[in-house]
Amino acid sequence: LEEPLIFEIADNQTTGVDLPEVDAGAADRLGGMARDADIGLPGLAEPEAVRHYTRLSRQNYGIDLGFFPLGSCTMKHNPRLNEKVARMPGFADVHPLQPVDTVRGALGVINELAHWLIELTGMHGVAMSPKAGAHGELCGILCIRAALEARGDAREVILVPESAHGTNPATAAFAGYRVEDIPATPEGRVDLEALKARLGPDVAGVMITNPNTCGLFEPDMRAISDAVHEAGGFVYCDGANFNAIVGRVRPGDLGVDAMHINLHKTFSTPHGGGGPGSGPVVLSKALSPYGPLPYTARTKDGVVHLVEEESADEFAREHFGGPLSHFGRMTAFHGQMGMFTRALTYMLSHGADGLKQVAEDAVLNANYILRSMEDVLHAPYAHSGPCMHEALFGDKGFAEGLSTLDLAKGMIDEGYHPMTMYFPLVVHGAMLVEPTETESKATIDQFITAFRSVAERAKAGDESLKTAPHYAPRSRLDETAAARKPVLAYTDPQ
Amino acid sequence: LEEPLIFEIADNQTTGVDLPEVDAGAADRLGGMARDADIGLPGLAEPEAVRHYTRLSRQNYGIDLGFFPLGSCTMKHNPRLNEKVARMPGFADVHPLQPVDTVRGALGVINELAHWLIELTGMHGVAMSPKAGAHGELCGILCIRAALEARGDAREVILVPESAHGTNPATAAFAGYRVEDIPATPEGRVDLEALKARLGPDVAGVMITNPNTCGLFEPDMRAISDAVHEAGGFVYCDGANFNAIVGRVRPGDLGVDAMHINLHKTFSTPHGGGGPGSGPVVLSKALSPYGPLPYTARTKDGVVHLVEEESADEFAREHFGGPLSHFGRMTAFHGQMGMFTRALTYMLSHGADGLKQVAEDAVLNANYILRSMEDVLHAPYAHSGPCMHEALFGDKGFAEGLSTLDLAKGMIDEGYHPMTMYFPLVVHGAMLVEPTETESKATIDQFITAFRSVAERAKAGDESLKTAPHYAPRSRLDETAAARKPVLAYTDPQ
Amino acid sequence: MRYLPLTDTDRSAMLDTIGASSVDDLFVDVPEVARLDGPIRDLPMHASEMAVEKHMRSLSKQNLAAADAAFFLGAGAYRHHVPASVDHIIQRGEFLTAYTPYQPEIAQGTLQMLFEFQSQVARLYGCAVANASMYDGSTACWEAVAMASRVARGKRRKVVLSGALHPHYAEVIKTMAKFTKDEIAGSEPSIQAQPDNEGLIARIDEDTSCVVVQYPDILGRLPDLEQIAEAAHAKGALLIAVNTEPVALGAIKSPGELGADIVVGEGQSIGVGLQFGGPYLGLFAVRDPKHVRQMPGRLCGETVDADGKRGFVLTLSTREQHIRREKATSNICTNSGLCALAFSVHMTLLGEKGLRQLAAENHRLACIAADKLAAVPGVTVLNDSFFNEFTILLDGDARQIVRDLADDKILAGVSLARLYPHVDGFTGGLLVAVTETTTEEDIETLCSALKEKLS
Amino acid sequence: MRYLPLTDTDRSAMLDTIGASSVDDLFVDVPEVARLDGPIRDLPMHASEMAVEKHMRSLSKQNLAAADAAFFLGAGAYRHHVPASVDHIIQRGEFLTAYTPYQPEIAQGTLQMLFEFQSQVARLYGCAVANASMYDGSTACWEAVAMASRVARGKRRKVVLSGALHPHYAEVIKTMAKFTKDEIAGSEPSIQAQPDNEGLIARIDEDTSCVVVQYPDILGRLPDLEQIAEAAHAKGALLIAVNTEPVALGAIKSPGELGADIVVGEGQSIGVGLQFGGPYLGLFAVRDPKHVRQMPGRLCGETVDADGKRGFVLTLSTREQHIRREKATSNICTNSGLCALAFSVHMTLLGEKGLRQLAAENHRLACIAADKLAAVPGVTVLNDSFFNEFTILLDGDARQIVRDLADDKILAGVSLARLYPHVDGFTGGLLVAVTETTTEEDIETLCSALKEKLS
Structure with missing residues (x-):
């Protein structure tokens, strides 16, 4: 399983395209900037290129190959219809700056998806342009900041629970806020009293994940929201775990002001080895006027409009009775159209009934795993009641010298992608398992058998786990060496 | 690498489609034939189905994964553009019996492809409907038979060289002919004198492969054709090896009367694990009137017509001055449209210049392998001069107890599909290697290194070859047991 | 030359190794008269992917795709919705670019799929064993006739064809029989509500190797196979049942359970698509x-x-041409492997439940269409019973009406005159097929158009 | 529910194991006020694949696809021909459905591809190191500004923007700066044949963390980066070069070799496609x-x-949010992995030779277009120099003319008024982009239409 680098098999004379031999000098209006140096790009004919990438692909694990129990990442099946729809010429072969009369269908997709997101979350508005979850978080926090500034209220602090995703504090800091932790209760939930005690005129808002990263629903959510609002702040909810409640609970009913939605999680646009994603942000009535440009709006005549710099003020005056207080633009163009088409296709396929079933099956699968494992693995919050769509375990009881990492790598040899490791930080050697709703009982039963067996080996001190995986394309890789003297690009041999 | 059967993981309640629950009894006009018994078909939801087939696929070897040196089968790269074109709605979503005015473009594809085939072979006409090479052979032999019958000449014998593909004698027999062998010379070619001696009023024709299955061009081809024609017979040429000469030599110039063309070989429609193929048959002027229905014809006004039973006589009278003597219909509808679009796309991509280069590179690659191997492997016809697009080796010099089969299985462990084994029959332990033109020199050099090493092991008597492959999804399978007590369908466990 | 990896540098180096001075030296065996001195004239030179795609797209756009029309064609090729995942799977390079699985150690993907496919087909047909596929329904049908002749050891020379067998299938059998000297007892379909089983049975005799009956038949009717099977067996003949619409078998009894000995058919409905044939x-x-x-x-x-x-292999190959040469049971080599995969994936997605729902939905919509058409003045529905296709009789020239309606993007069906150009009296006959892809709006469109045409 | 494999039997069995009587028991922590009593009203129920596909197709058909028009839009998004094999590769399940490669032992496919991608980008940009991708050009541009501020340890607060930076990019920077309190020294482009380098350089001072220059710029001109780099470096500021058309770098010098410190851009031209943005x-x-x-x-x-x-891993992750939380260099997590794959595959198919040919062909056609447009009365070509996009000035309202021509399936370009709605004097300005997908016939069509409009 050794596939050379393209730089090792290709040359600068081979090409996999047929283009005319143009005499570059013939028509040079490059104003003296014409390139003379070689770039150094390797080329392959199509047969070799297809083979190179096909072989490379086979060193990857993906949902199409097996179960991906990755907590807080919702790696579910990616329907192939979505891929087909995204490639329809009217979506894929359309320029973002075409005259709006030539893209009414594309705007219709954005507007229809926005409607679904608003209805599913019980919110008032949605900003569609953020490019991914973290970008959406930034959007939400900026909306809060814009709303506060609009009332002349400079606040400096965002409260974040210690169990939060790393993006939460990073985002708050990126937006110029100071980040303070909120402690957790022994049951794995936000400590309401501690939170209330910290609230005050300097707190712009809180960032909460619900269901939280321990896999638990925050039963005090409504109370938290009320307390924050009363103190003049806003509630940001991290939407990474929306899969647990979609169709069953609406964040808007819990007092949330802003929540990003990872279309590549709950709404199944493929993860693609790291992206692209899409992170629309649903907004409460209080925050809606402060969302970014551009946005779409359907007027009473049924026409979907694209509102961007060109028309924002005019449109707002005409339809909302005044200029909008948008906070600006977060990205060029209008957002991740390719993800919008996939997500809308997925929503229409499931429908309101199907999405409710999604949440129920996801939660059912997770609780089934929790209850099937708690006798062999430490499950710190198993006593707190049912989990939501993910089950959390810790490394308590492992033999000396064996770690969560070893167990995870052992799962690779069993044919599974490892669970999320060492997150959330509040549990020692945490393992967060999210089965999603697209796995069958048979698959989950097989996984439980394998998971139990590897857990027993970790408790019994099986040394072979320390060098796992043994049956993967590579054995453990030296990450320290990689970071100590980084080799980040190919260098031609001398 | 154990993937269960669908029957073992699926059930009759699960489905991967969303269809309405129709009360079957509600509108029953089934005339008493309504089904009551269960069929016993297993169903899977889409996530499980995609995973099952994705996993299965990974137990296969294909061109996309590596080199496929399979003689007489021309396993070359399958361009992805061809796949895209075949799926255009105007080709894929069109019914064969639509009014012809609604399918002029589809008929245009057939006619344009026919033009290419006629020009590339220097022939007079082409029958497009045969479904695969063997079907095309049958078509060609039936044309010969029809032409002979039209002149009241009942002949009974078809001559076939002993090195021929199995389909040749099978086809001749299927068409009601007696098959007789033609011997080969020590140089691996048809024995012209022996052939001439056998010709006579009972011989309907000969079936010849040129380049022949020993990988050699028949330099006497023109003389063979002349002799056969003089004796009142016809010359059928097996087109399996057309890749060696496409664009450089036209079979029509060699006196051939009929030749099938495997679009899935020379013209790169994918082999698909065994099909579908397509086998158009080019015909000489003498045979053209006897081809099957339907066919397409472009009249002087530029319109492409579909000529089938409905219009055959009328059309022939109008445009050819008399009814046509077609021998009938070989298949429903008009042939393998999906292969036509792919083949035409491939031809247009290469063009006349590119196709000539195809033959040259294919022959160059084969000779390179022949000359790089002849010092370690017995190459029975290496002294006959250059080979064409494939190189032939025998097992002379192997250690006692080791066979061509063992060497072939050893090549699997080196990461290659084995070469064609034990064919042609005229060479003991034959190994026929066809590199095609879509492999790079680097790939071929690696292959030669591996091939030499395994050949040396076979000569040295390396016992481990007898149990090869060792690194494949399966070790050697018991084919005898499979045939002795055939299990050809899944049976539910009791 | 984007598919050719050799560079000129490579070519020179390889010629050196071979000991040839130019590639022409490798073609010395070609007689001089046959050597071409350059690229073939009258053919274009190579073209970019973009240019080729544009050319092919323009040809594609000269056709009226079924999705852009109200569509009612059948007659042996049916339009069904194929799930997107089917096409995804068959484009996996490991399936698409694999060879015939003669090397089973590295072809278990194809082989296991074929084993599953054979099992699905056998169950659908009510049979013990199915093969790994033939070219299409019509050639499978001829192969069945040839097989029946082998089973009778060549001692029975007569083949009785139902009048309501697809005319293309009948043509293929008749064409081949011209050479094998089988005697074909065929006929044309009679335009009546029920198939003429009695007439068919009367033609079976002791010299008959097989009786070939389509089910549902070309007019959409459902012949009683059980009765025919009994009659055939009584004379020592085999019953060959032909099915061109596998979806029907989700709603009606399988030919096997009704006594057919060989069941053949066209599988295109499941997974494969129309593809112009x-x-x-x-x-x-x-x-x-x-x-x-x-x-x-x-x-x-x-x-x-x-x-x-456990593993899978191609087996019983002593029947086949590459082993048995002129004594093979058939000359078939390449089959429809990738279409079999498409069929199998689609069938797995359907499952028992989905196939039955699909069949029920087809039948439901066909019943609606039949009722609505029957209400159009000048239209008579022939069939008492049918699955998803039936025959209507128009007060007019159906062939011409079909052509006219196509201008309004209505593909109204297959006229009997197209299928039987040399038979009189079929002028008004039109086959109308209705599947789950047909909407009630499409049905209304057709009815309105016919109403206008026939008034 | 075709994506949900659990059967009701499974669900009961699993509830039994859990010890719950119904799935509602698993949602006990949800406050009663927030529990929904059924599927959300105002949303439709589930639908078949066929129905959903049909709905989405009808939305798709309400758009004018570029392939169906004479197409001249650019302004940061360019239409190029993407080889079919690119889309084939990115649909391989192992790439498409893989996770971020945090488990390198089973993610070498993604990781090696990223290493190759980084190397290709670094060479194209004339840089030492490229990262594994950002969301798009505009957000990458903002991240570069933020990075420059980090390099200056927050001690320099001024960001100098070229007036000819894409206005969306400038907007993103200005938006973010409202919160980070950076001072933005920007301007609008001046409508002249050459970019105003002197004016830009004059705005650089000792408080400047970076200068941001687009190359080619929004009007298609080619600023002399070397001169700006020297000026920036003289004041201790970094030069951020922004490129929105990577194909251009096949014909012009790389920003790195001209002295840019950070090079960012939009890679959509190679492999990704238009995709409405x-x-x-x-x-x-x-x-x-x-x-x-x-x-x-x-x-x-x-x-x-x-x-x-040898193997590959994600490295230096101590810069990232999942390790460093609020001290991370960025909050970015998900990036554009699959688009990076598409870029890398397309770039590998092009290679040095193909990219240079592609660039030359783009430039050749753009020169033809510029000359033909210059000959149209009422049209002035602004640029002295350009790559594949240039600015023309019309005697009329370009925004309205663009809208009018769209009715005839001519997508004539991007009007400056669309990009700069609040700037006066840009009324006649139109950006015209020409790529290898543009035919000379398209150019004629545009010229004739403009001739008619402007006469």
Whole structure:
């Protein structure tokens, strides 16, 4: 399983395209900037290129190959219809700056998806342009900041629970806020009293994940929201775990002001080895006027409009009775159209009934795993009641010298992608398992058998786990060496 | 690498489609034939189905994964553009019996492809409907038979060289002919004198492969054709090896009367694990009137017509001055449209210049392998001069107890599909290697290194070859047991 | 030359190794008269992917795609919705670019799929064994006739064809019989509500090797196969049942359970699509395992490997041409492997439940269409019973009406005159097929258009 | 519910194991006020694949696809021909459905591809190191500004923007600066044949962290980066070069060799397609390796595994949010991985030779278009120099003319008024982009239409 680098098999004379031999000098209006140096790009004919990438692909694990129990990442099946729809010429072969009369269908997709997101979350508005979850978080926090500034209220602090995703504090800091932790209760939930005690005129808002990263629903959510609002702040909810409640609970009913939605999680646009994603942000009535440009709006005549710099003020005056207080633009163009088409296709396929079933099956699968494992693995919050769509375990009881990492790598040899490791930080050697709703009982039963067996080996001190995986394309890789003297690009041999 | 059967993981309640629950009894006009018994078909939801087939696929070897040196089968790269074109709605979503005015473009594809085939072979006409090479052979032999019958000449014998593909004698027999062998010379070619001696009023024709299955061009081809024609017979040429000469030599110039063309070989429609193929048959002027229905014809006004039973006589009278003597219909509808679009796309991509280069590179690659191997492997016809697009080796010099089969299985462990084994029959332990033109020199050099090493092991008597492959999804399978007590369908466990 | 990896540098180096001065030296065996001195004239030079795609797209756009019309064509090729995942799977390079699985150690993907496919087809047809596919329904049908002749050891020369067998299928049999000297007792369909079983049975005699009956038949009717099977068996003949719409078998009894000995058909409805007629998928199965060794085509069987693991191989290949040459049961080599995969994936997505729902939905919509058409003045519905296709009789020239309606993007069906150009009295006949892809709006469109045409 | 494999039987069995009587028991923590009593009203119920496909197709058909028009739009998004094999590769399940490669042992496919991608981008940009992608060009541009501020340790607060930076990019920077309190020194482009380098250089001072210059710029002109780099470096500021058309770099000098310190851009032209604006591909590279630890986003690096085999891992992740939380260099997590794959495959198919040919062909056609447009009365071509996009000035309202021509399936370009709605004097300005997908016939069509409009 050794596939050379393209730089090792290709040359600068081979090409996999047929283009005319143009005499570059013939028509040079490059104003003296014409390139003379070689770039150094390797080329392959199509047969070799297809083979190179096909072989490379086979060193990857993906949902199409097996179960991906990755907590807080919702790696579910990616329907192939979505891929087909995204490639329809009217979506894929359309320029973002075409005259709006030539893209009414594309705007219709954005507007229809926005409607679904608003209805599913019980919110008032949605900003569609953020490019991914973290970008959406930034959007939400900026909306809060814009709303506060609009009332002349400079606040400096965002409260974040210690169990939060790393993006939460990073985002708050990126937006110029100071980040303070909120402690957790022994049951794995936000400590309401501690939170209330910290609230005050300097707190712009809180960032909460619900269901939280321990896999638990925050039963005090409504109370938290009320307390924050009363103190003049806003509630940001991290939407990474929306899969647990979609169709069953609406964040808007819990007092949330802003929540990003990872279309590549709950709404199944493929993860693609790291992206692209899409992170629309649903907004409460209080925050809606402060969302970014551009946005779409359907007027009473049924026409979907694209509102961007060109028309924002005019449109707002005409339809909302005044200029909008948008906070600006977060990205060029209008957002991740390719993800919008996939997500809308997925929503229409499931429908309101199907999405409710999604949440129920996801939660059912997770609780089934929790209850099937708690006798062999430490499950710190198993006593707190049912989990939501993910089950959390810790490394308590492992033999000396064996770690969560070893167990995870052992799962690779069993044919599974490892669970999320060492997150959330509040549990020692945490393992967060999210089965999603697209796995069958048979698959989950097989996984439980394998998971139990590897857990027993970790408790019994099986040394072979320390060098796992043994049956993967590579054995453990030296990450320290990689970071100590980084080799980040190919260098031609001398 | 154990993937269960669908029957073992699926059930009759699960489905991967969303269809309405129709009360079957509600509108029953089934005339008493309504089904009551269960069929016993297993169903899977889409996530499980995609995973099952994705996993299965990974137990296969294909061109996309590596080199496929399979003689007489021309396993070359399958361009992805061809796949895209075949799926255009105007080709894929069109019914064969639509009014012809609604399918002029589809008929245009057939006619344009026919033009290419006629020009590339220097022939007079082409029958497009045969479904695969063997079907095309049958078509060609039936044309010969029809032409002979039209002149009241009942002949009974078809001559076939002993090195021929199995389909040749099978086809001749299927068409009601007696098959007789033609011997080969020590140089691996048809024995012209022996052939001439056998010709006579009972011989309907000969079936010849040129380049022949020993990988050699028949330099006497023109003389063979002349002799056969003089004796009142016809010359059928097996087109399996057309890749060696496409664009450089036209079979029509060699006196051939009929030749099938495997679009899935020379013209790169994918082999698909065994099909579908397509086998158009080019015909000489003498045979053209006897081809099957339907066919397409472009009249002087530029319109492409579909000529089938409905219009055959009328059309022939109008445009050819008399009814046509077609021998009938070989298949429903008009042939393998999906292969036509792919083949035409491939031809247009290469063009006349590119196709000539195809033959040259294919022959160059084969000779390179022949000359790089002849010092370690017995190459029975290496002294006959250059080979064409494939190189032939025998097992002379192997250690006692080791066979061509063992060497072939050893090549699997080196990461290659084995070469064609034990064919042609005229060479003991034959190994026929066809590199095609879509492999790079680097790939071929690696292959030669591996091939030499395994050949040396076979000569040295390396016992481990007898149990090869060792690194494949399966070790050697018991084919005898499979045939002795055939299990050809899944049976539910009791 | 984007598919050719050799560079000029490579070519020179390789010629050096070979000891040739130019590539022309490698073609010395070609007689001089036959050597071409340059690229063939009258053919264009190579073109970019973009240019080729544009050319092919323009040809594609000269056709009226079914999705852009109100669509009612059938007659042996049916338009069904194929799930997107089917096309995804068949484009996996490991399936698409694999060879025939003669090397089973590295072809278990194809082989296991074929074993599953054979099992699905056998169950659908009510048979013991199905093969790994034929070219299409019509050639499978001819192969069945040839097989029946082998089963009768060539001692019975007569083949009785139902008048309501698809005329293309009948043509293929008649064409081949011209050479094999089988006697074909065929006829044209009679335009009546019920198939003429009695007439068919009357033609069976002691010289008959087989009776070929389509079910549902070309007019959409449902012949009583059980009655015909009994009559055939009584004379020592085999019943060959032909099915061109596998979806029907989700709603009606299988030919095997009704007594057919060989069941063949067209599998295109499941997974494959219309494709202007090809590639399609020939299905071939036998009810009695004792007939297996007379079957044509490839068979995949279960076995074990040297380590005792279950695996699959092509088996009983002593029937086939590459082993048995002129004594083979058929000359078939390449079959419809990738279409078989498409069929199998689609069938797995359907499952028992989905196929039955699909069949019920087809039948429901066909009943609606029949009722609505019957209400149009000048239209008579012929069939008492049908699955998803039936015959209507128009007060007019159906062939011309079909052509006229096509201008308004209505593809109204297949006229009997197109199928039987030399038979009188079929002028008004039109086959109308209705599937789950047909909307009630499409049905209304057709009815309105006919109403206008016929008034 | 075709994506949900659990059957009701499974569900009951699993509830039994859990010890719950119904799935409602698992949602007990939800406050009663927030529990929904059924599927959400105002949303439709589930639908078949066929129905959904039909709905989405009808929305798709309400758009004018570029392939169906004479197409001249650019302004940061360019239409190029993408080889079919690119889409084939990115649909391989192993790439499409893989996760972020945090488990390198089973993610070498993604990781090696990223290493190759980083190397290709670094070479194209003339830089030492490129990261594994950002969301798009505009966000990459903002991240570069933020990075420059980190390099200056927050001590320089002024960001100098070229007036000819894409206005959306400038907007993103201005938006973010409202919160980070950076001072933005920007301007609008001046409508002249050459960019105003002197004016730009005059705005650089000792408080400037970076200068941001687009190359080619929004009007298609080619600013002399070398001169600006020298001026910036003289004041201790970094030069950020922004490129929105990577194909151009096949014909013009790379920003790195001209002295840019950070090079960012939009990679959509190679492999990704138009897609109505997203997903696109942010490229990010630095010339000097010493700046690597201030870079945002993922980096893939080479290492060895326990057996000494070469392998790849995500590295230097101490810069990232999941390790460093509020001290991270960026909050970015998900990036444009699959678009990076598409870029890398397309770039590998092009290679040095293909990219240079592609660039030359783009430039050749653009020169033809410029000459033909210049000959149209009422049209003035602004640019002296350009790559494949240039600005023309019309005697009329370009915005309205663009809208009018769209009715005739001519997508004539991007009007400056669309990009700069609040700037006066841009009424007649129109950006015209020409690529290898533009035919000379398209150019004639545009010229004739403009001739008619402007007469």
